[in-house]
Amino acid sequence: MRETCVPTGVELKDTSFGYTLSVIGGKYKMIIMYWLSENEVMRFNELKRCIGTIPFKTLSIMLKDLETDGLIIRKEFPQIPPKVEYSLSERGLSIIPVLNMMCEWGEKNRLSALEALQR
Template structure:
């Protein structure tokens, strides 16, 4: 699967373009949020937390995040199959940024 991409002119700000390509999309920040808060989550737990996300969209988004090095998928060899998702070390480095974004929202919501 290809890495996610956002089309912007990043010739002046290549690192900004890279960051946007990693976190772009409707669900990625929410997935990072829930995995940060809960540690490891099974697929169905994550889907319930995200409420309106479809099976296909969640599956595709998790694969993109795996390819980008943000999410780790651990499959247990048992029946029924058990799969857990967690943030990688790289994925965990986004948590402080998300906390700052939440704080910004709290500070400016009433404006």
């Protein structure tokens, strides 16, 4: 019998599953990590263009959160104008298989969900 990720009587935030959700949860964190996995190194404005709908301040906050959680690396170059590049850390790279599995699940289930809605 498989042990559950969220045992009865334990708050979600106190579980490994809850921790994972706190690190990658939210509207944009997984999208930022996806783009960094596809491009290896990106600058702020490149990320903004790829995501499109994200406000400047929100992207800045999400990048700081991901850096604080050790999922991305921020590299600042001492030049004028300032240049900053973002990439996934080893820890960030380790979660990409989870994001890939989510993508595969979506591919398998999206069409059947759309068909069910049309019935």
